[in-house]
Amino acid sequence: MNEILSVNPEDFDCTVQSGVTRMQLNNYLRDTGLWFPIDPGADASLCGMCSTSASGTNAVRYGTMRENVLNLEVVLADGRVINTAGKGRRTKKTSAGYNLTNLFVGSEGTLGIITKASLKLFGIPEATVSAVCHFPDVQGAVDTTVQVLQCGIPIARIEFLDEVSIDAVNKYSKMDMKVAPSLFLEFTGTPSSLDEQAALVADLCSMNNGSDFKWAKDPEERSHLWKARHDILYACMALKPGSKPYSTDVCVPVSKLPEIIKRSKEEITKAGVCGPIVGHVGDGNFHVFFPVDQNNPEELQKIQEVSKKMALMSLEMNGTCTGEHGIGQGKRELLVQEIGETGIQVMKQIKQTLDPKGIMNPAKVFY
Amino acid sequence: MNEILSVNPEDFDCTVQSGVTRMQLNNYLRDTGLWFPIDPGADASLCGMCSTSASGTNAVRYGTMRENVLNLEVVLADGRVINTAGKGRRTKKTSAGYNLTNLFVGSEGTLGIITKASLKLFGIPEATVSAVCHFPDVQGAVDTTVQVLQCGIPIARIEFLDEVSIDAVNKYSKMDMKVAPSLFLEFTGTPSSLDEQAALVADLCSMNNGSDFKWAKDPEERSHLWKARHDILYACMALKPGSKPYSTDVCVPVSKLPEIIKRSKEEITKAGVCGPIVGHVGDGNFHVFFPVDQNNPEELQKIQEVSKKMALMSLEMNGTCTGEHGIGQGKRELLVQEIGETGIQVMKQIKQTLDPKGIMNPAKVFY
CATH class of the missing domain: 3.30.465.10 (Uridine Diphospho-n-acetylenolpyruvylglucosamine Reductase; domain 3)
Known part of the structure; x- marks a missing residue:
């Protein structure tokens, strides 16, 4: 197969x-x-x-x-x-x-x-270039993202990393980026269109108080940057040796990102856990990759509580309890709150008509 | 509301x-x-x-x-x-x-x-430019389209008009384009990226024996061109004064367009009816806008037969009987051939569970 x-x-x-x-x-x-x-x-x-x-x-x-x-x-x-x-x-x-x-x-x-x-x-795009820029706060990174999209810049990737994630990446992937809320960007197109995009985006970043704007044009440098981004789950786990990952994701309208990230960080701090934030900011979607000590059920419970609070905040802000991780078993109750009883009835009617015996991936998505 | x-x-x-x-x-x-x-x-x-x-x-x-x-x-x-x-x-x-x-x-x-x-x-894109190019045959226009897509040119519109449609547009919208299979193109982006796209696309057109390549950069000229494209249904009707439109559409993998357009034209000629062809060629989708004399049931029947043959050809070529017009009542039988009995059963199960009395737009899509 x-x-x-x-x-x-x-x-x-x-x-x-x-x-x-x-x-x-x-x-x-x-x-x-x-x-x-x-x-x-x-x-x-x-x-x-x-x-x-x-x-x-x-x-x-x-x-x-x-x-x-x-x-x-x-x-x-x-x-x-x-x-x-x-x-x-x-x-x-x-x-x-x-x-x-x-x-x-x-x-x-x-x-x-x-x-x-x-x-x-x-x-496959003709040419590719990447960049990193650091901001004093989440708002600057989100405003830059919105403006990039408004200008119709054909951005290929625009990823947010909070200061905890940057710290993790610095340590794990041996980089020395400024420890601050940051954007990792990637542009594709013809070589001359990339120069044009470069100039425009650098302007937008600096308008939003971005600093240390750095282009990675060289393929090796670019690949190091994105490898670091892709290794982030491991980098986050390395913050707490011996830990396993517990990840969650939510997705909100882009304008709500600064508020929900701020409030999520408050919850993470209040719970006293480690929770690096990484997001597909152009889609309003972000993750927390909690490193969790498997021998500490109390910590796991705290993390589950923070994760649930984040999902409820997202629902409050016209968002979804999961942008890309799915419902599985863990978010079945949240799905009901998100879609509403009637919408869930309709989903269950479809499930019932196509799988009346409930043999397809039982107990997932719905109770 | x-x-x-x-x-x-x-x-x-x-x-x-x-x-x-x-x-x-x-x-x-x-x-x-x-x-x-x-x-x-x-x-x-x-x-x-x-x-x-x-x-x-x-x-x-x-x-x-x-x-x-x-x-x-x-x-x-x-x-x-x-x-x-x-x-x-x-x-x-x-x-x-x-x-x-x-x-x-x-x-x-x-x-x-x-x-x-x-x-x-x-x-809204910063700048827009349009172009027209004429080809000796459908193949040249389709090859150009595929190459434009392969190069990742961010084309905004790429529309095919056959020689019958061009003739209709010339007459109705007072233009003097070469009566040949043609592409109407639109590009958007920054002014300098448009120049770059322009040069690349002009090259591709000429490589595929396109001629009389003409840019419409001026907003008035551009709007005249696209108004002519949008008025094409009326232009086709004007080919036969007093006629009403009978339109059909199919959609195939792009590579099959030259063959299906050629065979459709043969069917149109064989039936002795007027059938201008206009297509969203980047999607593999095209229409025939038949002008039909309402007092001539024989002509209507011929047109319905051509339309059905086109749908069957499309199904033969991994295509769909309708790319954007929908099933309605006229293509219910074709839908069964397209999806297969089992797929139709599943669609009907969903219909049955959500509308058991069949009161929502009855007799549409399915028998």
């Missing part, structure tokens, strides 16, 4: 079996000049990424799995096999019938098992 | 009631520097556009309604009211529960009535 079944370079699509991973696909595509950009960090299987509606650092430019799946083959609870867009179909758009594809994307395995996926592909 | 309930410029979103139209919203937004880009041509209501999953000329850049709706308020068949993403939620992404929003987008009113929609907004 780990075969790449077809790649159609002229049509910017491919079809893969359920075991094919993101990196396997991108290695295979290398000679075509194309890539599949959705990148949740880990080398996940693509059909798993469909099931959980994965996103990650590139979502600000390319969207999440929701926007990048053309068709799915799914085995239903009663053994029927369907192709959500019809067998072999792989058009960039369609208005033929219900959007079954996006009913299964993000359903966390509770409606059926995804055995094949047809995905969109994109041209 | 025609109120714009909120606009959040920093969050790039708005919420509208069901009667608000696309142009009403864009007029209202004018001072914010933002716009809602999905443009099916007509000044449709935004909730209607949700219901039919509208797209149009800007979809190659901004996607269709599927990618641009954040939340819907829906009245269900039994009177329950739900908010598909939870009341008031308007995050750019979420992985909380099933994607009910995209179950209702494109369901053509068969699952419930959409009474409110929260939509994504975008910054």
